Amino acid sequence: MQKPYVHGYNERETTRLQDQAATLVELLHADTTYPAGSRVLEAGCGVGAQTIALSQHSPEALITSVDVSAVSLAEAVRRATAAGVSNVQFEQADIFALPYAPGSFDHIFVCFVLEHLPQPVEALQALRKHLRPGGTITVIEGDHGSAYFYPESEAAHTAIQGLVALQQQAGGNAMIGRALYPLLSDAGYHAVCVSPRMVYVDASRPALVEGSPGAPLQR
Ligand SMILES: C[S@@+](CC[C@H](N)C(=O)[O-])C[C@H]1O[C@@H](n2cnc3c(N)ncnc32)[C@H](O)[C@@H]1O
Numbered sequence: 001m002q003k004p005y006v007h008g009y010n011e012r013e014t015t016r017l018q019d020q021a022a023t024l025v026e027l028l029h030a031d032t033t034y035p036a037g038s039r040v041l042e043a044g045c046g047v048g049a050q051t052i053a054l055s056q057h058s059p060e061a062l063i064t065s066v067d068v069s070a071v072s073l074a075e076a077v078r079r080a081t082a083a084g085v086s087n088v089q090f091e092q093a094d095i096f097a098l099p100y101a102p103g104s105f106d107h108i109f110v111c112f113v114l115e116h117l118p119q120p121v122e123a124l125q126a127l128r129k130h131l132r133p134g135g136t137i138t139v140i141e142g143d144h145g146s147a148y149f150y151p152e153s154e155a156a157h158t159a160i161q162g163l164v165a166l167q168q169q170a171g172g173n174a175m176i177g178r179a180l181y182p183l184l185s186d187a188g189y190h191a192v193c194v195s196p197r198m199v200y201v202d203a204s205r206p207a208l209v210e211g212s213p214g215a216p217l218q219r
Pocket residue numbers: 005017021043044045046047048049050066067068069072093094095096110111112113116117
């Protein structure tokens with residue numbers, strides 16, 4: 001049986017995911033553009049926090065966004081409708097049992113999902129079956145083990161370590177960002193390219209201070 005999602009599915013988590021996505025939209029999405037007519041699978045879309053940016057950056061792509069959580073999907077549909085998104089279809093589905101034919105998608109987009117899964121390589125393999133030959137996958141994950149503070153803060157490191165431990169107990173890996181290259185290679189992907197994306201925050205960037213996930217990212 002799958003262990004519970006470490007952040008839960010409550011309203012506070014919905015707000016956290018939305019703040020995180022809004023803060024990071026340029027950092028994460030600036031180079032994610034899919035051609036008109038291409039079929040894109042967003043796996044683990046949650047409350048749709050990345051979906052709207054995906055849609056806006058690729059307005060003529062045909063995006064299918066899936067998640068196992070019906071509660072999160074309902075919120076994703078609500079938000080996408082409010083944002084006027086018209087090129088996204090939402091479906092409830094499990095990454096390990098997707099209801100699509102092999103090779104159905106040109107591109108796959110996965111953001112902050114593998115870090116919660118006990119079997120990330122198997123998840124990547126399951127997704128690969130649904131990519132057409134020559135298709136691409138974009139995977140964005142955090143790495144909570146690579147946060148630095150000035151002045152140094154023991155309390156901040158303790159808080160992060162608490163999350164790392166809880167996520168590990170739930171079967172995940174909050175430091176998975178640094179492992180993306182071997183994970184993708186082990187899952188059979190070729191031409192893997194990892195691009196570390198640092199989130200730097202100081203008092204001159206109040207929006208980032210408010211919405212910062214507090215950890216560097218790997219893409
Ligand atoms: C941290 S949220 C990220 C949501 C979104 N990608 C974002 O960046 O805001 C992780 C999501 O993965 C979903 N998830 C976990 N295991 C899954 C699985 N096996 N199949 C589909 N979705 C899954 C969870 O329900 C949750 O909504």
